[in-house]
Amino acid sequence: YLDSDIICKGSLASLLTEEFNGNVLMAVHDSFVDTSAVAGINPGLYFNSGFMYFNLPELKDTNLTLQVISKVNENRFSHPDQDALNVLFNDRVKILDHKFNSFFNIDTLAKKGGDAFKITSQTVFIHYVGVTKPWHDWAQYYAEVEYFKIARENSPWKDIPLLAPTTYKQLSRKSTHLKHNGHLLGAFIFYVKYLVNKYQTQKKR
Incomplete structure (x- = not known):
């Protein structure tokens, strides 16, 4: 299983061994x-559900979907499906190297300090976590998005426009990235749009 914001960069040969x-x-x-609110698990074995390589014969008699839904309904998880999966399988998971699920937050590129994990020659799967995704039109300034650009250019969707911001969080992110890349007027315009959208959204609540 792979989250939709994961892209394959390297060979799967080592995974299959x-x-x-x-x-x-x-x-x-x-x-x-x-993980303090997730009872009964080993924090050292807590796994991210963005990438999961299942042993299907071990699951053939398990109604996984119903079990996960049941655990979510019974608990107040902060990461519902991920926490539920960890409660179910925390003692039956094999932890792999981060190269198979390399978290990368594009938004950190516009902040000091960078990301906790880097995309390297060993990276197999890049997991674009955070608000900004590589298919957003304000993410195209960075080399770390090139892997998505190559895949998009070779796909049936290459002529589909990249997504523009629609929520106030996305408008804020676009303003930040424009400013970081020297587009000050655009950054100002989208910051104003962010303020208006946030006000309108909160007013509806």
Whole structure:
């Protein structure tokens, strides 16, 4: 299973040599989530559900969807499906290297400090976490988006326009990225749009 904001950059050959060793799935550790509210799990084995390599024979008699829904309904999870999956399989997961689920937040490129993980020659799957995705029209300034551009150019959707911001969070992000890349007038315009949209959204609540 792959989240829709993941793109394959490298070969899967090394993944196919991994053994399940009796586990239900393989995944990558997620150290960014506060697991204190998720009872009964080992935080060191808490995995991100963006990439999951399932051992299907072990799941053939398991109604996974109903189990996850049941756990979500019974608890107040901050990351509903991910927390539920961890409760179900935290003791039966094999943790893989981060190259199979390399979290990358495009928005950090417009901030000091950069991202916690880098895209390297070893990266297999890039997971574009955060508000800004590579298919947004304000994400096209960065080399880290080139992998998406190549895939898009070779796809049936190459002529479909990139997405413009619609929510106030997206308008804010576009303003930030425009400013970071020297487009000050555009940044100002989208900041004003952000303020208006945020006011209108909060007024409706």
